[in-house]
Amino acid sequence: MTISVAELARTMGGVVEGDGLVAIAGVAGVQDAGPGDITFVARPKYAAAAATTRASAIIVGPDFEGRAPCAVIRVKDVDLAFVTAVALLAPQPVPLAAGIHLAAIIAPDVRLGRDVAIGPYAVLEPGVTIGDRTAIGAGCYVGHFSTIGRDCRFYPHVTLRERAKVGNRVIIHNGAVLGSDGFGYTREGQAWKKIPQVGVVEVGDDVEIGANVTIDRARFGKTVIGNGVKLDNLIQVAHNARIGDHTAIAAMAGLAGSVTVGANCQIGGQAGIGGHIRIGDGTVVGARSLVLKDAQPGSVLWGTPAIPLDKAKKINAYVMLLPRLREKVDELAKRLKALEARLEADGRAAQSEG
Amino acid sequence: MTISVAELARTMGGVVEGDGLVAIAGVAGVQDAGPGDITFVARPKYAAAAATTRASAIIVGPDFEGRAPCAVIRVKDVDLAFVTAVALLAPQPVPLAAGIHLAAIIAPDVRLGRDVAIGPYAVLEPGVTIGDRTAIGAGCYVGHFSTIGRDCRFYPHVTLRERAKVGNRVIIHNGAVLGSDGFGYTREGQAWKKIPQVGVVEVGDDVEIGANVTIDRARFGKTVIGNGVKLDNLIQVAHNARIGDHTAIAAMAGLAGSVTVGANCQIGGQAGIGGHIRIGDGTVVGARSLVLKDAQPGSVLWGTPAIPLDKAKKINAYVMLLPRLREKVDELAKRLKALEARLEADGRAAQSEG
């Protein structure tokens, strides 16, 4: 399938500069693109690359002043326009095999909704409930009495342990583990005695959970992932943590036990939140930050330990200038010594004069 | 099953304040709890929440001065008392399916102890030995010649590569990988040449290993996880590392190659230990610390690079005060300049007088 540049421009609400009749068959990044592809530049740092792209067309924003050796579609919002192009031209997602694979093991009392797909080597333990049109990939494990809602997609090798509850339209990527035991022990002399982890994990609607994420079950009660939460890969969510609706967390971040993150927060990659910390709604935590104090709603934090971003930037600037501060202090010391010597000399002179 | 508040109090060694006849059927956190639940407040920051809990009973400590709209059990150690409540009231752990599932693949020469449970789609390669009452979950992989002791529990999707040795009463959570190749190469021009990783992994007794943890086999010899070690989720233990008995490591920490951590240490979340570093017994490493020097037994470390906690806190306080230090230096410079100008003027005056 191909679409002309002119037609693409019309769909995007953009203006063609150059040949609108060129046929476009695919989408690609500005460096990868070849003949027949459409590409885009959304950031100034890629503008130079436009000049040498081998694409047949390029989407640019109002401010783009560079040149491109191909048809240009100028739009208001480059990202949005490219999403449109991708939707029209990209390879379609692989259609899921329908039905229950013969090599899935499904306990007799499992309740399956309509049009459910279960992949080979999946295991559904007794008491499980699966909603309509949900797909459970190859090799997934769903523990006893867990329930999964409608229109969910579990990619291969997901583990959901017993008594978990997953909402509707939830996507879970490969290797993610939900409901493993929380990390809790009491001391018995030198040894550690395990505290039973008898709580559960509850996941809301419209959640997406990345590959190899781990979410522990609660010590008691629930670990809660709110509606619309998006978790990137390799994230750790400890026992009894709660993540508010529509909060997004980037890869490799970790939430310690009993952390509460509010709604609409954004947590950067490799960030950490200390045990029992509460983070208010709409808080932004920068990449690699370590939050060790409760944060008011709307906070913007950065650093280890995390402090308000403005202050963190200022402090960091002062740190970078430390060598100069040190020089300045040394210079002041020298001048002060000179003054002292001079006054000393004056004093002695005055004495000898006196 | 329900238990009266009075009976719970007696079991915990606590004192009832309010109605001891109230029937309790479950446990929950102070915010989640509803009628029929018992909850607790162990930390001052949750004390306010006691006033609005919907629980039917609450466990509090000697210092609790707040109010609660329900029966109160006052105890010496709230955490311990709640563990008792959980043991009495929480849902019982899911009983493990006994026996060998027909869809497990077990090499003919595998030696299985008594009352072993093997889940569906588990694979036990030739030469494997499994001790009495050990349970291997669905989809686990146990490599050639590996031995696993008595009373262990491998949750689904655990990988144990060849020639590994796991002790008794070891719990391994979903997706953990033990015995993958260490990361070792030599340069060959621009390219890297793989150093064969021919060692093994040895895990002691009473160890617990979290979800998606990775523990590499030794380049030669052994990577050693001591008795009673507890590892949280997503931890990396590189080739030839050794972790001493009863050491506990929080989520997302990483030990580089040939690291030696002593016994009874506590390593915080997201911490890192550099290659070949030795950490003495009883050392505490704070969250997110990066240890790049050997540490004496009993050290308490924090920071990147890690230094003694006291010093790290002091340095951090000085860093936070840098803007004030800078102001002070600027003010000194101004005053010094004024002095210099005055002396200069005095000098000139003296000269003109002279």
Place this chain on the structure above:
Amino acid sequence: MTISVAELARTMGGVVEGDGLVAIAGVAGVQDAGPGDITFVARPKYAAAAATTRASAIIVGPDFEGRAPCAVIRVKDVDLAFVTAVALLAPQPVPLAAGIHLAAIIAPDVRLGRDVAIGPYAVLEPGVTIGDRTAIGAGCYVGHFSTIGRDCRFYPHVTLRERAKVGNRVIIHNGAVLGSDGFGYTREGQAWKKIPQVGVVEVGDDVEIGANVTIDRARFGKTVIGNGVKLDNLIQVAHNARIGDHTAIAAMAGLAGSVTVGANCQIGGQAGIGGHIRIGDGTVVGARSLVLKDAQPGSVLWGTPAIPLDKAKKINAYVMLLPRLREKVDELAKRLKALEARLEADGRAAQSEG
């Protein structure tokens, strides 16, 4: 099998000090080694351990001046010599089961090369191509239309999602996930709307990928892992990232979306590279660094945010000396105050004299 110390020394190009007739049967670290083992000391910090080793022979370098209670082989390059010893004496790698296991599910149109091995419970979806002599371990999942080259080894539980391309001689360790969706959303009011992730993952030749690594597919176009790249465990590579040839990345490092890392780079453990950052060829990034600016080829970086290593070390030294700087400033302030007071007094004296 045993080899004499003399024969080992000859193979290594080393010189025997002591009894060359001693028979050696195994290799081990200096602390683990017992009678019949050969060990080595390559680092000064282990030299003391040589004196108490129970090994039957030890490999040492030209500078080793310690004593050893066993035969000594002195060589130029200890590491290289020990690799030779390991190759001769270590247990041989477990031979892979040949052929296609009956309990593998292979779509009818999958193209398999010669001498391919497929483990039990592996799933190969329609359109997959596997090259000659490649081994796919138990429970691996290979998605639709993906192609894997010759002489590859996928350990059990690897996931390769649809349309991925893997080169020749690639090793992928347990639990690694290649091709999961990138983390991309647009705002729709408070909610997040998923951006379709329609790109792919492309892995070059001679790549090794560690356990539980996650590599996301591109939003469009490709996420690229170059030839000869080595990735340690638990690494995150986000959508559209590109890693140049022969770059090595240590465990737990994370590359954000659209990052470009050049060829022959070395990235330390737990490091992070911010979104869209470009890192030039031959760059070295220290452990735990967070790179937030583009880096010129050959850069050596450290810190959060990362700066040139020399500068980072200097700044860190200044930070450690902050308490002393503060003392110095306080002392200057005191001396300045004394001078001011003295001049004030002199002034008053001069006035009263005047």
